[in-house]
Amino acid sequence: MEHMTYVTVEKEQIPALKFRNTDVLTNLHERKQRMHHVSRATVLGNGYHGKVEIFFETADGEPKRVVTTIWDCDQEHLILKSGACIPLRAVTGIEFY
Numbered sequence: 001m002e003h004m005t006y007v008t009v010e011k012e013q014i015p016a017l018k019f020r021n022t023d024v025l026t027n028l029h030e031r032k033q034r035m036h037h038v039s040r041a042t043v044l045g046n047g048y049h050g051k052v053e054i055f056f057e058t059a060d061g062e063p064k065r066v067v068t069t070i071w072d073c074d075q076e077h078l079i080l081k082s083g084a085c086i087p088l089r090a091v092t093g094i095e096f097y
Helices: 013-014 028-048
Strands: 052-057 061-070 069-074 078-081 085-087 089-095
Touching: 013 061, 013 085, 028 052, 028 069, 028 089
Parallel strands: none
Antiparallel strands: 052 061, 052 089, 069 078, 078 085
8 A cells, every 4th residue: 555644443433434426546447456356355255254454535535444354345335344335436445464
């Protein structure tokens, strides 16, 4: 990830966060790479209950991170173990353990 300071949040805090309506990634290649990582993280979460670090931005542009398990995803959202959702457009990256 870039050299940014990410504020760590708990997955239970995510429903209270606001997200912007535009994608944080402007590059098509980066968006495709994000979808690949999301798919991989979903398999890891479902098959092995493996956790990942999700890096994302809130509506005010503040960089955040959460360590959790991804249970499911679609073209627009990540669904986390707690049932919370993060819009894909807010995700800047995913790190695997």
